[in-house]
Amino acid sequence: MWAINIYSSLTLSMSSKISEHFEVFREFNMSEHETFYFSSVHLNNIPEEESLRASYRAKALLQMLNGILLLTGDLTLDYDLNNIAYIERDENGYHGDWRRKSVYTGNRGMEYEELQDPFQADPAQLKKYTGKAIPEDDPKRRNYIVDFFDCAYKADLVKEVLTLFSLSKIDTLFILINTSKIIETIEHDLGLNVREEIKEELLKALSEPFVQSYNYFKNSKFFHYSNTRIGSGIYARHGADKKTYKGTPPSFSDIDANIRVLIYEWINFKLMNEKGYRYPSVEIESTIEPMKDEDYDFLDI
Structure with missing residues (x-):
């Protein structure tokens, strides 16, 4: 999986698997300092050697997410396109081997492609978040950020x-x-x-x-x-x-x-x-x- 550093006062409130399209999670270093990351199932088909493409697609997804956040306020998720990581992850969500990828070059043609269509996940990979025994039609499960992002996908x-x-x-x-x-x-x-x-x-x-x-x-x-x-x-x-x-x-x-x-x-x-x-x-x-x-x-x- 690909993950990109994000910075905002919103990160903690968003750090849960509330959407089938994106995830915000946190990791702690040896000093117990927490760092937040953005990841998405739509990045999963990008090979490890294509870090530039991963950064462009992540940027396109984050721009949409920030567009949703900006509808109700002025807080957004800041991100660093030059600081992206490829992570080996098991079925239980354990974040194992991290390999940092520095991106210093550019490719306008590639950025154009990813901005046009950043939703690249196989529909079969999209698994709805069900919460803890909460019925799907229960308003408590609803989150406008998740629903608006899903609307952008569709x-x-x-x-x-x-x-x-x-x-x-x-x-x-x-x-x-x-x-x-x-x-x-x-x-x-x-x-x-x-x-x-x-x-x-x-x-x-x-x-x-x-x-x-x-x-x-x-x-x-x-x-x-x-x-x-x-x-x-x-x-x-x-x-x-x-x-x-x-x-x-x-x-x-x-x-x-x-x-x-x-x-x-x-x-x-x-x-x-x-x-x-x-x-x-x-x-x-x-x-x-x-x-x-x-x-x-x-x-x-």
Whole structure:
């Protein structure tokens, strides 16, 4: 099995076999210092000599996992792609012989392949975690992180949206580009059109928080702002052109809060259709510092 070092205040709470797709576990050294690792059944078919491929696939899986975590807060799992290990492991889960693999080279083509499809496990290898005599339909067994990750495994669009969202949080430059792509992907999946009203039948199935966030993007001239260089400058998702922009720039903190709600409630909608339950809506407390007036000095409005 492959394992990669992770660092976060979340690691202890996640260190249990709650998902068939990933595992967070800890090891103690001779000084009783604990170190946490991320592993996944989707890494198991990568030979020991292909550490670079293992690191790229682990990165793709962790980006999705971080995308889920970021929907409800600002804590993520940090990781070191240059510090990955191949571990001999027996049926009882004993972590035996560890062989550290340092990765210092890169391969864009390989990274492209793994980002496109990191879910490589044989479906027969996916074994659902059953807990201790807890019925599968018992709410106590449910965990939104596990269910959302499983949704990403089953639906390419969810996988893409979570990846785009996590990348937009890594670099602010991507916030408008990736947010636009996310909205368009969700619209495509639900059969929506930002220029039209939501159909009554679909409106009944979608949550009120989803509708409110979707209407924010419809009514705030978000797309005009994000598509226009004169509006959003270097953040624009298109190059320089002659289009004009008149209006007040939308708040970056409002964009961030509403896209989180939109993604969270969209996946909840899909989860309800598949499994018959959803998770409560959440109020997101962001620690991101709001954009200041001077950040918009480049605008010509």
